[in-house]
Amino acid sequence: MNDNKFLPKLSQNLLDILNDEEYYDITIEVGNDPYIKIFRAHMVILHYRSTYLRRILSTNKKKNDGTLVHIKLSNILPEIFQIILRYIYSGRISLEEYDNSDIINVLFAASEFGLQELIVDIQSFLVKTKADWMESNFNLIYQTSFENDSFLELQKFCTDLTSKEPDKIFKSPNFSSIPENLLVSLIQSNNLQMSEIKVWEHVLKWGLAQSPELPSDTTNFSKEDFKTLKNNVRQCIPFIRFHNLSSEEFLDKVLPYRKILPKDLLYEDLLKYFMNPNKKSKPRIVTTKKIDINSKIITIQHAELISKWIDRLEITDEIENAYKFRLLLRGSRDGFTHKKFHKICDNRPRTITIIKVNNSNEILGGYNPIAWKSNDYEFFGATKDSFIFSFKNSVDVESYILSRVKSEKYATYNHSDLGPSFGVRDLDLYGYTGHCNGTDYEKQIRESTDKFSVEEYEIFFPIKFVNFYDIFDNFNYSKQVEIWYEYYDVTIEVGNDPYIKIFRAHMVILHYRSTYLRRILSTNKKKNDGTLVHIKLSNILPEIFQIILRYIYSGRISLEEYDTSDIINVLFAASEFGLQELIVDIQSFLVKTKADWIESNFNLIYQTSFENDSFLELRKFCTDLTSKYPDKIFKSPNFSSIPENLLVSLIQSDNLQMSEIQVWEHVLKWGLSQSPELPSDTTNFSKEDFKTLKNNVRQCIPFIRFHNLSSEEFLDKVLPYRKILPKDLLYEDLLKYFVNPNKKSKPRIIVTKEIDIDSKIITIQHAELISKWIDRLEIKDEIENSYKFKLLFRGSRDGFTSQTFHKICDNRPRTITIIKVKNSNEILGGYNPIAWESNKESFCITKDSFIFSFENSDDIKSYILSRIINEGFAIYNSINFGPTFGFGDLDLYRNTGRCSSYYYEKKIRESSDKFSVEEYEVFQLIN
Structure with missing residues (x-):
């Protein structure tokens, strides 16, 4: 829940x-x-x-x-x-409503008031949506962020920004006054865009500025002066990459300050290093040209490196022309569907795909120098210049793996049902899921070959030069409110002897959270003498009230923790206390997870549901269940005491599994039982007796389908009660109808044999109807032999891949495919009398297949049946597709399907667009 x-x-x-x-x-x-x-x-x-x-x-x-x-x-x-x-x-809090300066003031206030979760979210909001403003007010932001240890995200923003554009700090007139921790965070960054000698010079400048009394020339330094400077910069020294200096830089710029270096380790180590003619260093990756990129995933350092890979340069090379990375597609903005990807990106050469792996700092990507294409059939794109790559840690630009194509003819893979795909699964995307486990590129770019989830992905078109921005996100409130035991001003005595418990609470909370308690408190006003208000609630168990009280205070409840009987009691209590939103959700929880228990305790539940107009979902569940199994009600010893609205809801259902004469007889039985004083024989009825009975069943009469009776049934069972029918309309109309020899009726669809089916999508009524279509019977016909629908495959259990479908269902004849369309009540399906065979990659012949739909799963009459008309193209077998009827008349590919009209009688859907699959099942029919 x-x-x-x-x-x-x-x-x-x-x-x-x-x-x-x-x-x-x-x-x-x-x-x-x-x-x-x-x-x-x-x-x-x-x-x-x-x-x-x-x-x-x-x-x-x-x-x-x-x-x-x-x-x-x-x-x-x-x-x-x-x-x-x-x-x-x-x-x-809606930060979008406020000026930037107000948001900064709210951040300071949140820190003052100790609202830690708000501090985190305001910083996130500022970084994601106000980057330009913070750059324009950089001095204010960076000084503020490093004066408060709660502002870690602002500190990181400032550090990242100054790593890319160090002059914002190092050439600022306020450089000498920046906090030491800011300076340390800057110089230890791998992404600092500054040569090492400049880093050293600025550290010295800052250290000297902290003690203005020091001489400007080191030749005039005393031993104490060196000690002072050493103390000033001691936190910075470990992060200077002295090995990246040239020998000349070391000699000219570092050696004069050797007395501030730790002699026993660093200084001696550096002397040995610079005396070695074969020394090698690993320089910082420095951006040599301005890169323009609008990305939620990568920085300009990543973009620079990718640009060098495209141009086949070394890391240390300088690119001649800087790129602008033009954003074409962003998943969070444009959607993650392959359809949207191909609509935006098809026919564009030289695209870069960037992927952020969910719940990690990992970045994946690929470069396609040729254009993406899409149609209904897959094909590979050939190129020698494509590559894929990864950054294991997004904040460390040096943590990359680069993998160039080695099987040129399989460089890219094009298909309308996939997103960007490199090689055969070397890197591909399908919606929010991706794979990295192919062999067409030099090496794997991930350690794991498992599927991964995608948090965000972007497609860029690199062109030469321009400028860069940032993006926007919201935050959610999920703070749990506690139960408060201090400052209480009301005590609540709950239960009856000997099971009584006293609860402490706060009138203001109870008043605004429960309409029932508001009414009670209105007659128990708070006094000014310090006396606590005391109320009694004897009609509820203390343990149930405790659950309700925790919900009132916290807005949370974990129904999974409680017994079903307790959940029912909580539902009654929620109704009593006027907690409407809780009533709705408890019913939903019961119907979805406790259906078996409700069936076992049916009498309790159906009577309860019809006694309370708030329990509409339970009422519907009971009505649906009794429509399928009417004996649960009609043969119950309590039948005579069921509420009238329950009886009405039952008899008006299209799915009620009962003949119309039985419906009429039970309505009469119920009506007579409401007035036990009535004679048992209608020949003894007085005019007043008929009036009484008529009044008892008047709500039911409009829902009796008299036209579905035979003439004999009407004559024997209805005519004796003609005085309870509305004479001016119904009775005279029925007489004319039953005198007409050409009369036609549309009977209820009734299950004539018990059907055995384990389905999450269809009921026994659907299964009965499908069975009749297989046997080419009319709806009103009785099937000679009932079927067992043996469940072979279920998408949510076995997976939605075509490979799994064929592994389970191949070589099994007489299968039924049932599909639940996502975000709708629509059901689609098809019957294949022959076997599925994935190894054929061809059409198969049969004259007995059909496809069908139910526009509304709750209305069994809302069907379309479409039989095969071109037998040579009845079934299509392919390892790359799930169950496929005709040429797209009905087919499945993973979680997506389509319904066109080629080889079957008619379309079974109005729309020819692709649809998403919520669930699908495959059954084998067994006599």
Whole structure:
């Protein structure tokens, strides 16, 4: 069960509490003259939502004389505190509504009030949506971020930015005053765009600036001066990559400061290194030209490296012309479907695919110098210049693997049902899933050959030169509210002797979360003498109330933890307390996960569902079940006591498995039992007796399908009760109908033999109808032999791949395919009387196959049946496809299907567009 689904309701209720004028117990004076505002609030909420306010409240205890607590907060603007207060109550904030400067002030306030989760999200929002503004106000942002250890994401943003554009810091007039931890974070970055000698010079400049009294010339340094400078830069020294310097740079720039280097390790090691003529260093990867890229996944350093791979340059080479990486497609913006990929990217040469692997820092990608193509048949694209690559850690540009194509004719793979694909699964994408396990490129770019999930992917078209931006995301509120035991002002006595329990609670919470408790509290007003309000709830078990109370406070409930009988009691309690959103979800949980239990306790559930108009989903479940198995109700000893609305809902169902004469007889039986004083023989009925019976069944009569009766049934069973029928319409109409020898009726579809089927998609009524189509019977015919539908394959259990389908279903004749279309009630299917054979890659002949659809799975009459008309193309076998009827008349490819009209009588869907598959099953028919 989704733990967060009730939080919006809880959030709104708590926001209502903020505007409460009855239960507040504290006033807060915010700001300084002349900008002061008084806010009303509730100590219990402030205490548990803010560590800062908890400390203040600990020295401002609530008194029992009714006096309000009053506190002052002069160090925050009233308009900023209002934003913070709304967040404290609701757990929600829409940062898009505020100016950038206000958002910064809210961030400072969140830090002051100890709202750690808000601090994290504001930083994320700023980095993702306000990068340009932060660049323009860089000095403010970087100084702020390094003065507060909570602002780690802003610190990282500043470090990353200065790594790419170090002059923002190193040539700033404020460089000397930057915090030491900022300088350290900059120089240890692998992506710092600065030569090592410049890094060293700036570290020295900063170190000297921390002690202005030091001489400007090192020849005048005393021993103490060197000690002072050594102490100033001691945190930076370990991150200087001295081995990347030239011998001349070391001699001219480092040797004069040798006294600040750790002599026992670093200095002696460096002397040996620079005296070695064969020394090799690993320089930083420095961007030599400005790269323009708008990416959520890679940085300009990644783009620079990819550009060099395209031009077949070494890392240390300088590219002649910088690229602009023009964004063509982004999954989160344009969608992850292969259809959208081909619509945007087909026929464009020289594209770069970039993939962010879900729940990791891993980046994958590939370069295709030729154009992507799509049609309904796969083919390979040949090129010698394609490559695939990975970065194991996105923040370390040196953690790459580059793999160039070795089987040139299999360089790229084109198919309308796949996204970008390199080789035979060397790297490919299908929706949110990808693979890396082929052999057409030099080497594997991932350690694992398992499928991976895609968080984001982008396609770029590299062209020569321009400028760069950033993107946008939202955050979600998922903060759990606690049950609060301090500041309580009401006690609740729950249960009956000897099972009584006292609960402590807060009137303001109960008032805004439960309509039932609001009514009770309206007659139990809070007094100003400190006396607690006390209420009694005797009609609920203490353990059930505890579950309800936790839900009221937290907006969360884990139904999986409770016995089914307890869940039923929680449902009754939710109805009593007016928790409508919980009522809906408990019913949904019961129907989806506890259907067997409901069947076993059917009498309890159906009576309950029809006694409470809030239990509509349970009511529908009971109606559907009794339509299939009417004896559960009609032969129950409690039949006479069922509510009238239950009886009406049953007899109006198209799927009721009962003949019309039986329906009529049971309606009469029920109507007579409502007035036990009526004679058992209608020949003894008075005019008033008929009136009584007529009144008892008047809601049922419109749903009796009298036209489906035989003349004999009408004569024997209905005519004696003609006085209870509406004479002016129904009775005279029926007389004319039964006198007409050419009368036609449309009977209910009734299961005539027991069908055995284990399906998540269809019912026994669907299975009966399909069985009749196989035997070429009419709907009203009775099948001679009932079938067992043996489940062979289920997508959600076995996987949706064509290979798995063929592995399980090949060489089995007489199979039924059943498909549930995603986000709809639509069912599609087909019958193949011959075997599936994946090794043939050809059409197979039969005159007995058919395809079908049910537009609405709840309405068995909403079907379309379409038999084969071109027998030579009845079935298509291919290892690359799932069950396929005709030439796209109905076929499946993984989670996608289509329905055209070529070789079968008619289309079974209005739309010819591809559709997504939620579930599909394959059954074998056994007599």
